Amino acid sequence: MKRTLAMLLTLVLTVGLLCVPAQAEDTAKADPAAPIRVWGTVTRQEDGGLLVQNSNDSDPYHQVILRGESILCLNAVTGEPMDIDTIKDGDMIYAWIGPAVTASLPPQATAFLILANIPADYAVPMYYEIVSVTAQAAAEEEGKSSVAWTEVLTSEGKSLKITDEAKLMAHEAEEVPGLEDLIPGTRMLVWTGMDGKVIKLLVFPYDYAGYLSWEEDGTVSLNGKTLPVKAKLADGEVLLPVRAVAEAMGLDVQWVSGKGAVVEKEEKTVLTALPGGSISGWDSAGVSFTVEGTCVLEKGTTYISSDVLLELLDLFAAR
Secondary structure, eight states: OOOHHHHHTTOOSSTTOOEEEOOOOSOTTOOTTSOEEEEEEEEEOTTSOEEEEOSOTTSTTSEEEEEOSSOEEEETTTOOBOOGGGOOTTOEEEEEEEEEEESSSSOEEEEEEEEEOOOTTOOOOEEEEEEEEEEEEEEEETTEEEEEEEEEEETTSOEEEEETTSEEEETTOSSOOOGGGOOTTOEEEEEEOTTSOEEEEEEOOOOSSEEEEEOTTOOEEETTEEOSSOOEEETTEEEEEHHHHHHHTTOEEEEETTTEEEEEETTEEEEEEOTTSOEEEEOTTSOEEEEOOOEEEETTEEEEEHHHHHHHTTEEEOO
């Protein structure tokens, strides 16, 4: 998978560490796996970790040691990359960590993003991942249609309205993104004004092959388009139709005796699912691995666990 920041969210700190789930922002719709924000002044540790601590004792992470081999460090004002080694003891930073945090004191976590060079009394931008686009309005100008504003829901359960007055920038990409590029799975850094309006966004590269959603009645959609086969519910688990999803992505699907449904991309196998048997995926090096999940055959359609299909076909689960 090519999910640079997303993959870092689930990195394990060390073998055998006792992990407990961290708490996301206090919101009813927050995703338990949403990135967690920590902030405070920095003290460098002898082993390379960064101790971050703030004065809010009620903050469960008012002290936390940050680790990570590929932490992205950005200037909080401009969004431009910074050398993490330029951060000095006593500097104020904001950081985002994954959901796995050790039970040690102070706790330790893998950081994937740090904002530094923060001026005093500066409104620090926030990092968000879009889980759904809730509303959108188009505008006509000189015979061309464009998006005038869009409203998105983040993994923290926060709703953001972004208009065409906001400045959009791309991280490590030459092409400037538009509001229509803010789709489920998009990761972004958001600056807001004193009135709460979004004034600037730094959009990170979209690392998924597409976004998938399903309704309570089983209707499945890929990139906003409804598929001809519905999902099914079995023992409380959502099962998705392999062929319908894969073919909508432009992949080849065939049935092979002893292997079940075989999904190929450019003549390379990416997934096999044998009803009542095993489910296998292939990594970028062409090495296969077995995935735990449910696979059933019903009326000629092969279904597998939604989380497994999302992982193996590199899809984002939109709300």
